[in-house]
Amino acid sequence: MMTTADRTNHFGSRILAQSTNQLVPATPFDMGAGSINPAQAIDPGLIFDANFSHYVDFLCAVPGVDHEFVKQSVGIRCPMRRRAWCSDLNTASVTISNLVGSRKVIRCVTNVARKNEFYRVTVREPVGVNVTVSPNFFWIRGNASRHLRIWLRTIKAKGAHRFGEITLHGSRNHIVRVPVVVYARSR
Numbered sequence: 001m002m003t004t005a006d007r008t009n010h011f012g013s014r015i016l017a018q019s020t021n022q023l024v025p026a027t028p029f030d031m032g033a034g035s036i037n038p039a040q041a042i043d044p045g046l047i048f049d050a051n052f053s054h055y056v057d058f059l060c061a062v063p064g065v066d067h068e069f070v071k072q073s074v075g076i077r078c079p080m081r082r083r084a085w086c087s088d089l090n091t092a093s094v095t096i097s098n099l100v101g102s103r104k105v106i107r108c109v110t111n112v113a114r115k116n117e118f119y120r121v122t123v124r125e126p127v128g129v130n131v132t133v134s135p136n137f138f139w140i141r142g143n144a145s146r147h148l149r150i151w152l153r154t155i156k157a158k159g160a161h162r163f164g165e166i167t168l169h170g171s172r173n174h175i176v177r178v179p180v181v182v183y184a185r186s187r
Helices: 052-061 067-074
Strands: 016-018 023-025 046-048 094-100 102-111 117-124 129-134 137-140 145-154 161-170 175-185
Touching (some): 094 102, 129 175, 137 145, 145 175
Parallel strands (some): 094 175
Antiparallel strands (some): 046 102
16 A cells, blocks of 8 residues: 555645644655555555564564564564664665665565566655665566665765655556655764
8 A cells, every 4th residue: 555655635736744833745754655545556566575574574673672572572583694674674665764875775576466567667866865776677577576676875964864765667557656764874
């Protein structure tokens, strides 16, 4: 549902959020990926699949989380080779709360359609952050999966959360949106 959510209201205007005394354009912190669009969610094109073990890996990557508590809570030990970052969880968003220099994240998309589709990738970069996605064009068979490598690099540290978006445009009219949230810092 995230990837097919609307960022505009039923009049075609941007979704707004209440600030102290005025309405301002909403960010992913206000609206997540946007308003659910049930008609689009029925046929999303691509999904970002994550299973139980992926979520255990995520918990084990959270700084300060007691690995023994994870085992007691979910019945599984944290892997010896844990994921380096919480941002490694295969979600339909990319969030990095402390980007210093650069980081690569990988997302695995699965084509839930029965037909092959060609996708073109576009990026709206967060201010002060360079975002590169590879491949930026790809074919994917029906019911197949494909890895996307996403590189994020600080150009100018802003000391604030900045927002962008990766959009995958399908040849069968699927539009898959991935919000990007980055807090870039200098060394």
